[in-house]
Amino acid sequence: MRKRIRLQELRVGMFVDEVESGSQDGSVRFSPFLVSSPTDIRLMMNSNVMTVVIDVGKGRDIEPAAVNTRPFDRAHFETTLLQTFSANDVSRARRCIEETKPHIRKVVSAARVKGGFASDAADVAVKGIMSAASSNAGALIGVAKLKEKDEITFLHSLAVSALMISFGRTLGLAEEDVRLLGVGGLVHDLGKMALPNAILKNTGKLTDDEMELVRLHPRRGYELVSSLPNTPRQVLDICLHHHEKFDGSGYPSGLSGERIPYVARVAAICDVYDALTTIRPYKPAWSQAEATNMMMKSPGHFDPDLLAAFVSNMVISGTLR
Known part of the structure; x- marks a missing residue:
């Protein structure tokens, strides 16, 4: 199962399947990877990345309390x-x-x-x-x-x-x-x-x-x-x-x-x-x-x-x- 999360919610153990750049032009490209250390997260933070898509079947899931399930109001x-x-x-x-x-x-x-x-x-x-x-x-x-x-x-x-x-x-x-x-x-x-x-x-x-x-x-x-x-x-x-x-x-x-x-x-x-x-x-x-x-x-x-x-x-x- 794939979930789109904000970069601030990324944690060690998550499997990143896709990234979305703030510029909408795809200029930030990453191959799918497993976040294995805080260094991986810092790399993403220092890049022009807005959100990431994680695959919870291949890595850690987001904490339940952090999931925004509310529909648009x-x-x-x-x-x-x-x-x-x-x-x-x-x-x-x-x-x-x-x-x-x-x-x-x-x-x-x-x-x-x-x-x-x-x-x-x-x-x-x-x-x-x-x-x-x-x-x-x-x-x-x-x-x-x-x-x-x-x-x-x-x-x-x-x-x-x-x-x-x-x-x-x-x-x-x-x-x-x-x-x-x-x-x-x-x-x-x-x-x-x-x-x-x-x-x-x-x-x-x-x-x-x-x-x-x-x-x-x-x-x-x-x-x-x-x-x-x-x-x-x-x-x-x-x-x-x-x-x-x-x-x-x-x-x-x-x-x-x-x-x-x-x-x-x-x-x-x-x-x-x-x-x-x-x-x-x-x-x-x-x-x-x-x-x-x-x-x-x-x-x-x-x-x-x-x-x-x-x-x-x-x-x-x-x-x-």
Whole structure:
């Protein structure tokens, strides 16, 4: 029997069958193994790992008291939102999501069906996101945390766009530069639309061949977005380089340090943060503290100065709440 557990619940004697990286890109790869010492656990802690799947038929089971068997409580989620944000801000956030949904779907459809980039639809969507984020970015990102199975791609794009817009503003960037961050965040994963549905909807382990296809999505996204003349360089850089890592171990180009475009370094942080804090009916989310702690313990993944600014400006300051 296989069980998905948080990394903090991993113990010596457990058999790790699968890992899930916070960046959603499969960049952390482990062969199945038996945890034989605390060193194995520290190795996992120092890697970009979010959850692990253990096989209790081959190793130790999780302690009964630690198993989260509670079903997702939507009522509690709604109550928490209204305790954190005003009813007006929550309502406005939901309205923004509903109003931008058809435009984002148009962007996705153009990429999947026509192999092109619907820039006009992206611009309209980002205009709405910028407006809602100006009112209360935390409420918009909070509402978008809950991602049902058929909305994961759409809401992840919206949430990353909102995070990049909000973060860009805290960095003191000009509004046009902030807007381009928003557009880039919205379309950063557009290349995934070229992937087969079987891969896109797979919540289990991908084969090596499938993983190689996934790792092609930045280049495919770049090709889609660059098919439109005069697409801003910033948007292209976000599509192509948001999976680069500061130590040069990322892809597709293996860039390191400041050779990675600034906007792509911003995108990498926002992309992983949303992946970690996403709420799904079948899997609990990480708290802000858990997510940022894991990110800060991932040496070489992010620009350390930008990550420190994100934690200070977005989390500690209460922007996201």
